[in-house]
Amino acid sequence: MAKVIAVEEGLSGSIKSALEKEGYRVVKPGTAEKIDATILTGLDMNVMGMQDIQDKSTVIDASGKTPEQILRDLKARL
Template sequence: MAKKVAIEPGLDDLSQLLKNQGYKVVKPGSGENVMAVVINGLDNNTMNMQGISTKAPVIDAAGYTPDQILSRIKELG
């Protein structure tokens, strides 16, 4: 079974890289059990309110290459 990662829209290079590595890419809030959620860094929440609740680690993609983010995801298991 493929490992699932939730990726915010706009991170197309990362989504394609993950798919090529055998991961299933879903949208955040899809209700699927994912191993990580990757956000684009533009959604920093200044009022500290969350629209999506998850127990999965959240990775902020801002300032990182897709390969660096892939490495972080691989470390999760």
């Protein structure tokens, strides 16, 4: 079964394509299904100094990273 990765809207389509090419299933954050990791830009992370934990999946900050770097981080953490 493919790992499910939530990718924040606004991230490059090349990130989604790279993930799908590696066999991951890509969804939008906030879906009702169980996800294995979330990839965010980092721009909206903890702006107010507060944190709401939605699940216990891996979170990867994609800021300034290439799709290849994101894949490497993802593989190392899953």
